[in-house]
Amino acid sequence: xxRVTQPEKLLSVFKGxxxxxxxxxxxxxxxxxxxxxxxxxxxxxxxxxxISRESIKxxxxxxxxxxxxxxxxxxxxxxxxxxxxYCALGLTxxxxxxKLTFGQGTILTVHP
Amino acid sequence: xxxxxxxxxxxxxxxGQQVTLRCSSQSGHNTVSWYQQALGQGPQFIFQYYRExxxxxxNFPPRxxxxxxxxxxxxxxxxxxxxxxxxxxxxxxxxxxxxxxFFGSGTQxxxx
Numbered sequence: 001x002x003r004v005t006q007p008e009k010l011l012s013v014f015k016g017x018x019x020x021x022x023x024x025x026x027x028x029x030x031x032x033x034x035x036x037x038x039x040x041x042x043x044x045x046x047x048x049x050x051i052s053r054e055s056i057k058x059x060x061x062x063x064x065x066x067x068x069x070x071x072x073x074x075x076x077x078x079x080x081x082x083x084x085x086y087c088a089l090g091l092t093x094x095x096x097x098x099k100l101t102f103g104q105g106t107i108l109t110v111h112p
Numbered sequence: 113x114x115x116x117x118x119x120x121x122x123x124x125x126x127x128g129q130q131v132t133l134r135c136s137s138q139s140g141h142n143t144v145s146w147y148q149q150a151l152g153q154g155p156q157f158i159f160q161y162y163r164e165x166x167x168x169x170x171n172f173p174p175r176x177x178x179x180x181x182x183x184x185x186x187x188x189x190x191x192x193x194x195x196x197x198x199x200x201x202x203x204x205x206x207x208x209x210x211x212x213x214f215f216g217s218g219t220q221x222x223x224x
Binding site: 099 | 115116143145147152153154155156157160168170202204206208209210211212213214215216217
């Protein structure tokens, strides 16, 4: 069975400091990993996906299959990054898309 | 282009009653996934609908059922409500074969 663990419920940093939100997963197959974000009073939205290897709003995440991790990183945090962040695991394959296993989420607060 | 809309936004029911939640998918999206988010937890996959048929189900009992209509909108029905069904119910639409989900704002269900 799939499982996603986000060990930190709360994370506080100061503006300009580096930030890392941790995510570990367990899955026996080949995973698809995502980070979703929910800003205050907004909907849950996709931030980035590992397969794209993209950087969105300065955030990056590398899939480490050896450590079964997909940590989200940003070198210089901004106040507008304050939000709830969810790591999510999906299954590969056309009809499997959309069936995600989410972690419990990490609330990131960036102080001025 | 309209986003995912859910109705109602809030609902209060008593134990044993039945409830129907509604979701209109984003324009052009043919797949709808439903998630349950209990307080302090990440969203949990309930089921997905594609071409008006259930296309995968999470670990939820049969009293959770759904429908998808020809216009791709969807309903989530819950029978014999229990106190633990109190949660935020999220609908997400996507194109089949795409891993990018677009979420609605959710329906907050309270069971008393």
